Amino acid sequence: MRSIISILLCLGGIASAQEMKVEELYSKHCSGCHGAKFEGGVGGSLVDGQWKRGSSDAEIFKSIAKGNLQMGMTPWEGILSADQIRSMVIFLREKEKQTLAKGMAFPKPSPDTVTKTELHGYKIETLVENGLKNPWAIVFLPDGRKLVTEKSGNLRFLTAEGKLDPKIIEGTPAVIEHGQGGMLEVALHPEFSKNGWVYLGFTDGTREKNDKGKDDIRCITSVVRGKIEDHQWKDQEWIYRADPKFRSDSGAHFGTRFVLDKGYIYFVIGERGGNYEAQRLSRPAGKIHRLHDDGRVPEDNPFVNTKDALPSIWSYGHRNPQGLTMDPRDGALYATEHGPRGGDELNLIEPGKNYGWPVATLGMDYGGTPFSYDLDGKRVAAVTAREGIEQPIAAWVPSIAVCGLDFYTGAKFPQWNNDLLVGALAQQEVRRLRVIDKKVVSQEIILKNIGRVRDVATGPDGLCYVILNGPDRIVRLVPAD
Numbered sequence: 001m002r003s004i005i006s007i008l009l010c011l012g013g014i015a016s017a018q019e020m021k022v023e024e025l026y027s028k029h030c031s032g033c034h035g036a037k038f039e040g041g042v043g044g045s046l047v048d049g050q051w052k053r054g055s056s057d058a059e060i061f062k063s064i065a066k067g068n069l070q071m072g073m074t075p076w077e078g079i080l081s082a083d084q085i086r087s088m089v090i091f092l093r094e095k096e097k098q099t100l101a102k103g104m105a106f107p108k109p110s111p112d113t114v115t116k117t118e119l120h121g122y123k124i125e126t127l128v129e130n131g132l133k134n135p136w137a138i139v140f141l142p143d144g145r146k147l148v149t150e151k152s153g154n155l156r157f158l159t160a161e162g163k164l165d166p167k168i169i170e171g172t173p174a175v176i177e178h179g180q181g182g183m184l185e186v187a188l189h190p191e192f193s194k195n196g197w198v199y200l201g202f203t204d205g206t207r208e209k210n211d212k213g214k215d216d217i218r219c220i221t222s223v224v225r226g227k228i229e230d231h232q233w234k235d236q237e238w239i240y241r242a243d244p245k246f247r248s249d250s251g252a253h254f255g256t257r258f259v260l261d262k263g264y265i266y267f268v269i270g271e272r273g274g275n276y277e278a279q280r281l282s283r284p285a286g287k288i289h290r291l292h293d294d295g296r297v298p299e300d301n302p303f304v305n306t307k308d309a310l311p312s313i314w315s316y317g318h319r320n321p322q323g324l325t326m327d328p329r330d331g332a333l334y335a336t337e338h339g340p341r342g343g344d345e346l347n348l349i350e351p352g353k354n355y356g357w358p359v360a361t362l363g364m365d366y367g368g369t370p371f372s373y374d375l376d377g378k379r380v381a382a383v384t385a386r387e388g389i390e391q392p393i394a395a396w397v398p399s400i401a402v403c404g405l406d407f408y409t410g411a412k413f414p415q416w417n418n419d420l421l422v423g424a425l426a427q428q429e430v431r432r433l434r435v436i437d438k439k440v441v442s443q444e445i446i447l448k449n450i451g452r453v454r455d456v457a458t459g460p461d462g463l464c465y466v467i468l469n470g471p472d473r474i475v476r477l478v479p480a481d
């Protein structure tokens with residue numbers, strides 16, 4: 001097989017790209033999104049036997065050649081020759097066969113195994129193993145139950161014992177499940193036990209069939225609050241709904257995490273694949289916003305008096321933050337943000353500041369070329385720092401695909417108290433970062449390889465809850481020192 005591929009590649013011409021072995025082509029052009037070990041990343045695993053866009057050789061060829069820009073898959077026609085694309089199909093088939101033969105199952109968290117870390121040992125208790133699809137966020141109700149979102153559009157209860165309540169909460173807002181978007185964040189008002197307010201962040205907009213019979217989608221992140229009685233969502237109020245002109249067809253970068261504190265809600269909208277859009281104060285994407293918790297604009301927001309700026313903006317220049325949390329010690333706000341390939345960031349968020357996407361970045365594009373934009377929005381060679389632009393307080397090159405973020409504040413793991421827990425999708429990790437005086441002084445991986453970590457949260461019981469995707473499950477870390 002290998003020799004056929006190299007013959008095809010030789011026939012392809014003499015340019016150096018044409019001489020590359022298919023393995024090298026994969027590492028150079030595909031591994032950034034589909035995983036160096038084929039485990040998947042921004043794009044799914046290409047060797048797990050699951051083909052969303054058709055499983056015949058011809059269909060896979062077409063998936064590679066034509067791509068799917070809307071969903072973030074580059075069209076390779078024109079960059080790779082037809083022979084190279086064909087060699088890629090053969091190569092993926094070989095790898096698919098090997099991995100299926102080996103069985104690429106994720107390790108099953110075992111309640112009997114003690115994992116030792118620098119400061120604490122823990123065991124993993126599995127709460128929900130079946131029945132949840134793409135869980136995204138979790139919050140803890142005062143009566144011991146939990147609320148969990150499913151990306152497809154559901155809000156659900158876990159019982160106080162942590163089991164999945166089969167009955168779905170009815171009447172929650174309609175969501176557009178599209179690419180990375182859907183029903184995403186859930187959070188409680190700090191005085192939930194008095195007022196009952198639950199906040200939801202989701203992808204909102206329209207999905208209509210166009211003349212060609214294809215879905216025409218326009219969407220962006222929105223925020224509502226409402227109350228839950230039995231299994232019914234009621235008294236809904238809009239907190240933030242962007243002007244429909246800001247909706248787009250992109251399935252990428254919705255952001256969507258909340259912090260509620262002292263009468264305010266902070267929330268994130270990713271740049272929706274719009275790159276330089278993150279720098280434009282007249283547009284909501286690529287920003288962290290702050291509103292009063294009833295949706296009114298605070299008079300002291302940084303851009304309320306700036307011409308053409310949206311008054312809800314708190315900070316800008318963000319690519320796709322999917323983690324947002326507040327330090328319980330000093331109220332400092334932190335966000336983790338997906339960079340491009342290499343360049344994931346942890347930022348200390350302060351009002352009015354520019355966090356640099358895409359005019360300064362440590363990353364490169366998924367094809368492997370470092371790049372950034374100049375201040376006028378033109379794509380230029382890589383710039384990693386500029387005056388007036390905040391540098392991250394931690395960065396990950398290569399990217400680990402940072403997601404959910406929470407300070408640990410319980411009594412069960414006392415030596416982790418006030419440490420920042422950072423979830424990672426692609427690297428399937430939870431990292432523990434010690435933050436002192438707003439600086440990261442140490443970093444340790446405390447959990448690895450049991451699935452893509454979508455969210456981490458300290459429960460009121462002091463246990464550390466972890467939401468996993470692929471396989472979809474909810475586990476918690478229980479001390480075992």
Ligand code: HEC
Nearest residue numbers: 029030033042043050051052053054063068071072073366
């Ligand atoms: C910028 C990120 C990115 C890069 C680089 C990339 N892909 Fe993808 N790819 C994606 C995403 C995202 C999807 C899912 C798109 C969708 O939902 O249709 C995808 C889908 C695919 C599919 C269809 C999978 C299916 O389930 O049907 C194939 C095949 C594929 N990619 C092959 C490749 C190959 C080969 C390369 C390298 C030459 C490559 N991709 C590079 C992001 C990427």
